[in-house]
Amino acid sequence: MKWRDGEAGQGAGEGxxxxxxxxxxxxxxxxxxxxxxxxxxxxxxxxxxRYAAWKATLVSEFAALEDGSILVGHSVGGTILTxxxxxxPPKVRPAGLFIIAAPFIGEGGWPSDDIDDGKDLSQRLPPGIPVHLYHGAADAEVPTAHVHLYAKAIPHAVVQTLEDRDHQLNNDLxxxxxxxRSLG
Known part of the structure; x- marks a missing residue:
């Protein structure tokens, strides 16, 4: 029995x-x-x-989602997904957005030629969507400061910095x- 669909987005890098x-x-x-x-x-x-190519893939994937689907993204994939x-946004209403170890694009974060500054994400995300942000305190790829930049850009987000966890959260989600599961 399938209770809820989810969409998981990958990070970037060869393989x-x-x-x-x-x-x-x-x-x-x-x-x-x-x-x-x-x-x-x-x-x-x-x-x-490249943002345009990944966006096209994500928009295509959004078309297959149902109301109540959950979106999960990691690293650059989380940045692009957001x-x-x-x-x-998809035509259906997602139940939540879960972003792991994502670089923030904009002031204080990383620059990008093809992704807009993230400072106004809260106003642009679908209204009422719960947002959860996770970052490992021992992340050597993306500094922990990025999750705090996201927290400023999305004030309603729930933020968790996990001690002794790396960029992959030690492969423990x-x-x-x-x-x-708490979304019900």
Whole structure:
């Protein structure tokens, strides 16, 4: 029985879908159990992500979602997912947005030639969507300051900085799964 669909977005880098982020997806599937179906699309040019190409893939994936679907993104995939959701939300109403170790684009964060500044994300995201942000305190890829920049840009977000966890949250998404299940 499928209770709720979810969409999991990958990070960026050569082979990341099959060698890194698949471990996050496996953890999420294991922690959520069989009442959840996780979709994990392969993003184009993962070693050199471009917003337009990833946006096209995400918009296509959005078309397959049902009301109450949950969106999960990691690293650059989380950044792009958040911006696409703010720019072109799905026709259905997502139950929540869960972003892990995502770089913030804008002042104090990282620059981007093809992603807009994230300072006004709160006004652009679908109204009422719960947002959860996670970041490992031992993340050597994306500084922890980025999750705090997201917290300023999305004041209603629930923020968790996890001690002794790396960029992949040590391949343990138990907190994310717990929070997804709490949506009911």
């Amino acid at each position: 990341v879908h099959d060698r890194w982020d698949n471990k996050l997806v496996a953890s999420l599937e294991r922690e959520l159990g069989e009442n959840y179906a996780v979709r994990y699309p392969h993003m184009p040019c993962e070693d050199n992500p 911006h696409v959701l703010a720019e072109q 138990s907190e994310v799964a717990r929070d997804i």
